[in-house]
Amino acid sequence: MTEEKCHNTSAIDKTEQTENTPIAVRPSRHVKPKPVRNTLFYIRQALNILFMLTSIVGVMMYCGIMGEDVETRQGIIVIVIAVSIKMAECMLRLKR
Numbered sequence: 001m002t003e004e005k006c007h008n009t010s011a012i013d014k015t016e017q018t019e020n021t022p023i024a025v026r027p028s029r030h031v032k033p034k035p036v037r038n039t040l041f042y043i044r045q046a047l048n049i050l051f052m053l054t055s056i057v058g059v060m061m062y063c064g065i066m067g068e069d070v071e072t073r074q075g076i077i078v079i080v081i082a083v084s085i086k087m088a089e090c091m092l093r094l095k096r
Contacts, residue, residue, distance in 0.1 A: 040092060047089040054082035 035041075060066050062075030 040095070044089050044092050047085055047092070051082050051085045051089065054078060054085060058082055 058075050058078030058081070060075075061070050061078055062072050064070070064072070
């Protein structure tokens with residue numbers, strides 16, 4: 001082997017260096033476990049659906065879309081009920 005080849009790093013075969021090392025392998029410590037879907041999960045989902053429906057109805061009542069006989073005060077009461085449902089769902093989430 002000539003002296004020129006010994007000092008030239010580009011002459012080294014690059015495939016020999018990377019043959020044994022895997023590329024872009026995620027470490028196992030970063031893999032998140034799948035969430036457990038127990039009864040608490042389904043209760044939270046039901047409360048979320050109830051909150052969304054109640055808040056939509058409350059905003060419609062507040063804006064006067066539901067009709068002339070519905071007052072804005074009734075819409076505010078429905079929105080407060082929707083917020084209390086969401087607070088109950090958040091408490092269940094914190095319980096976990």
